[in-house]
Amino acid sequence: xxxxxxxxxxxxxxxxxxxxxxxxxxxxATGRAKRPEMFKKEERxxxxxxKSKCPFCNLKDQEKPxxxxxxxxxxxxxxxxxxxxxxxxxxxxxxxxVIPGDVLNEHTEGGIHKKMNAVGFHEVVITSHHKRQLAxxxxxxxxxxIEVYRQRYLALKRERxxxxxxxxxxxxxxxxxxxxxxxSQIITTPLIDVDLKRALENSKNFFEKNGKCxxxxxxxxxxxxxxxxxxxxxxxxxxxxxASKAAFEMIISPKKHTPxxxxxxxxxxxxxxxxxxxxxxxxxxxxxxxxxNFYLHTAPAGREKYPYYHWHWTVLPKTSIPAGFExxxxxxxxxxxxxxxxxxxxxx
Amino acid sequence: xxxxxxxxxxxxxxxxxxxxxxxxxxxxATGRAKRPEMFKKEERxxxxxxKSKCPFCNLKDQEKPxxxxxxxxxxxxxxxxxxxxxxxxxxxxxxxxVIPGDVLNEHTEGGIHKKMNAVGFHEVVITSHHKRQLAxxxxxxxxxxIEVYRQRYLALKRERxxxxxxxxxxxxxxxxxxxxxxxSQIITTPLIDVDLKRALENSKNFFEKNGKCxxxxxxxxxxxxxxxxxxxxxxxxxxxxxASKAAFEMIISPKKHTPxxxxxxxxxxxxxxxxxxxxxxxxxxxxxxxxxNFYLHTAPAGREKYPYYHWHWTVLPKTSIPAGFExxxxxxxxxxxxxxxxxxxxxx
Numbered sequence: 001x002x003x004x005x006x007x008x009x010x011x012x013x014x015x016x017x018x019x020x021x022x023x024x025x026x027x028x029a030t031g032r033a034k035r036p037e038m039f040k041k042e043e044r045x046x047x048x049x050x051k052s053k054c055p056f057c058n059l060k061d062q063e064k065p066x067x068x069x070x071x072x073x074x075x076x077x078x079x080x081x082x083x084x085x086x087x088x089x090x091x092x093x094x095x096x097x098v099i100p101g102d103v104l105n106e107h108t109e110g111g112i113h114k115k116m117n118a119v120g121f122h123e124v125v126i127t128s129h130h131k132r133q134l135a136x137x138x139x140x141x142x143x144x145x146i147e148v149y150r151q152r153y154l155a156l157k158r159e160r161x162x163x164x165x166x167x168x169x170x171x172x173x174x175x176x177x178x179x180x181x182x183x184s185q186i187i188t189t190p191l192i193d194v195d196l197k198r199a200l201e202n203s204k205n206f207f208e209k210n211g212k213c214x215x216x217x218x219x220x221x222x223x224x225x226x227x228x229x230x231x232x233x234x235x236x237x238x239x240x241x242x243a244s245k246a247a248f249e250m251i252i253s254p255k256k257h258t259p260x261x262x263x264x265x266x267x268x269x270x271x272x273x274x275x276x277x278x279x280x281x282x283x284x285x286x287x288x289x290x291x292x293n294f295y296l297h298t299a300p301a302g303r304e305k306y307p308y309y310h311w312h313w314t315v316l317p318k319t320s321i322p323a324g325f326e327x328x329x330x331x332x333x334x335x336x337x338x339x340x341x342x343x344x345x346x347x348x
Numbered sequence: 349x350x351x352x353x354x355x356x357x358x359x360x361x362x363x364x365x366x367x368x369x370x371x372x373x374x375x376x377a378t379g380r381a382k383r384p385e386m387f388k389k390e391e392r393x394x395x396x397x398x399k400s401k402c403p404f405c406n407l408k409d410q411e412k413p414x415x416x417x418x419x420x421x422x423x424x425x426x427x428x429x430x431x432x433x434x435x436x437x438x439x440x441x442x443x444x445x446v447i448p449g450d451v452l453n454e455h456t457e458g459g460i461h462k463k464m465n466a467v468g469f470h471e472v473v474i475t476s477h478h479k480r481q482l483a484x485x486x487x488x489x490x491x492x493x494i495e496v497y498r499q500r501y502l503a504l505k506r507e508r509x510x511x512x513x514x515x516x517x518x519x520x521x522x523x524x525x526x527x528x529x530x531x532s533q534i535i536t537t538p539l540i541d542v543d544l545k546r547a548l549e550n551s552k553n554f555f556e557k558n559g560k561c562x563x564x565x566x567x568x569x570x571x572x573x574x575x576x577x578x579x580x581x582x583x584x585x586x587x588x589x590x591a592s593k594a595a596f597e598m599i600i601s602p603k604k605h606t607p608x609x610x611x612x613x614x615x616x617x618x619x620x621x622x623x624x625x626x627x628x629x630x631x632x633x634x635x636x637x638x639x640x641n642f643y644l645h646t647a648p649a650g651r652e653k654y655p656y657y658h659w660h661w662t663v664l665p666k667t668s669i670p671a672g673f674e675x676x677x678x679x680x681x682x683x684x685x686x687x688x689x690x691x692x693x694x695x696x
Contacts, residue, residue, distance in 0.1 A: 166677055193678060195678035224458065242457070328543075328662070
């Protein structure tokens with residue numbers, strides 16, 4: 001993908017490796033390194049730090065901020081400094097899974113095993129409260145976080161080797177949050193992951209066959225059926241999907257067909273913030289503050305166009321642990337019908 | 349797939365649902381039902397029961413046993429009774445994810461959403477010790493468990509609607525084991541999951557292009573490279589795979605090309621048992637008894653032949669929790685290089 005330019009001797013600390021059989025890629029992120037012994041039970045990280053020791057309450061030990069907002073307005077601050085006050089701030093991840101770099105350095109081991117440097121950007125979006133979480137935010141506060149996601153998305157999209165931008169939020173230790181202070185993350189990858197590739201391919205095929213977007217079509221089905229809708233406003237709907245991969249999974253998607261999250265308007269942002277508040281708030285209340293992940297699926301960030309795709313967020317509560325069956329078959333087992341889950345969430 | 353015969357009014361308690369976009373299937377298993385409220389934190393199951401309350405030490409509350417072994421020999425017992433003594437026993441799962449049935453009852457909701465009954469068999473393979481786990485077993489004891497897997501595999505293969513048989517073992521609550529007493533599970537599905545389908549397709553393509561099996565080829569590469577081999581004997585090798593999906597992942601595979609696990613010979617079973625003991629024992633020692641899952645990948649159980657496939661077991665320690673990035677991209681992040689993991693495990 002790129003000419004190999006002058007490269008430092010130092011080993012690049014993170015690699016992407018290609019699985020020949022599964023035909024997908026994994027990240028080997030030794031930059032987040034632990035010694036093998038540290039995988040032992042007692043060494044595993046606890047994440048309930050007090051405010052005084054919280055890395056996100058004490059930004060001076062972090063990488064220098066990239067972007068800050070306060071009450072809906074962008075905060076101006078000198079490069080290399082930390083703004084005095086902010087409500088949402090973005091810093092580079094101190095233990096990144098992908099790392100900025102000039103070369104992809106693709107090569108092959110043993111004649112068959114492909115690898116390349118895991119070149120990219122890994123950022124953390126921190127909100128100022130140590131404990132108060134998104135589910136407890138006002139619509140305006142959530143809107144600010146969405147605007148920060150969008151700003152960073154637009155900026156990262158312009159960078160080299162950015163073909164996909166992953167925006168996600170982990171809440172609770174069971175959902176893999178290694179720091180309890182509420183925060184989201186943004187990771188760019190030089191390639192489009194196989195899962196999105198497949199979704200793009202399937203969306204394209206559906207579009208060509210049926211003359212419409214598969215998500216728009218599914219949204220219409222939901223509008224007729226009603227039973228899986230948790231919440232809706234003018235521009236967004238929150239549903240428990242028909243083929244729910246986990247109990248209480250929710251999809252937040254725009255009613256209008258639109259492939260690119262970053263093209264969201266001011267007006268849409270407000271409705272999206274409200275949809276998020278409803279989804280997370282009902283989960284918080286209904287399941288008593290469960291751990292969850294949410295993540296963005298949007299068309300890739302490269303130059304190619306994907307008019308047939310439809311962006312959306314997935315909210316995935318951590319109500320069970322995928323075990324041998326799910327891992328071995330990639331078939332999820334959900335223990336509640338999405339119709340029942342939606343009904344329960346509507347009542348909260 | 350089958351004519352819809354006379355069907356009872358009672359709702360079939362488990363469904364397979366097709367994800368239009370991801371093009372894979374999920375199980376909606378309401379037979380394992382919980383009320384929505386029960387997903388709340390405080391309601392989640394604890395699994396450290398004493399022997400007196402352990403469901404697998406007290407088989408009278410279980411479904412009636414199907415097969416039992418004692419010290420390597422099959423135990424004869426009357427149907428509907430529980431044998432007096434046994435070292436490995438198989439019972440139907442009391443809370444099955446799939447359920448025996450006469451009809452698949454495939455249909456479509458809203459014109460696009462496909463579903464069918466989750467018809468199948470869900471069995472539990474229990475070893476007699478309440479605490480002693482496979483990693484602590486002798487090679488002969490592990491061999492017995494493998495033989496029981498094989499016996500049930502062969503029996504289930506003959507049943508209707510069995511197109512795939514999933515054999516797996518969950519160890520530790522973090523790995524999704526809901527009962528602490530060591531046990532494995534067997535689940536049959538009427539369809540071949542997308543993950544295996546893709547692996548079959550890719551194996552076939554590789555075979556057609558290169559005139560050999562992709563796994564055989566990878567095994568040769570490992571034999572030359574040596575650095576990812578944890579253990580080997582005459583017929584099996586245990587490696588940390590090149591594109592490791594998790595820290596300390598191991599693949600146990602036969603050196604000889606062979607698509608079907610169930611065709612394993614007496615002699616091979618011994619070597620496989622030794623490979624298992626080495627893999628699990630080194631993990632137990634090296635990571636201080638971590639939680640893990642292991643599962644079988646073998647050619648489907650239906651009538652079609654898959655000469656290009658190569659069966660193997662995957663051992664996946666639970667050393668981290670897949671979070672927003674992994675869930676959103678299906679790209680795993682592993683925090684140790686497989687070469688380092690293998691080196692560490694070899695030293696144990």
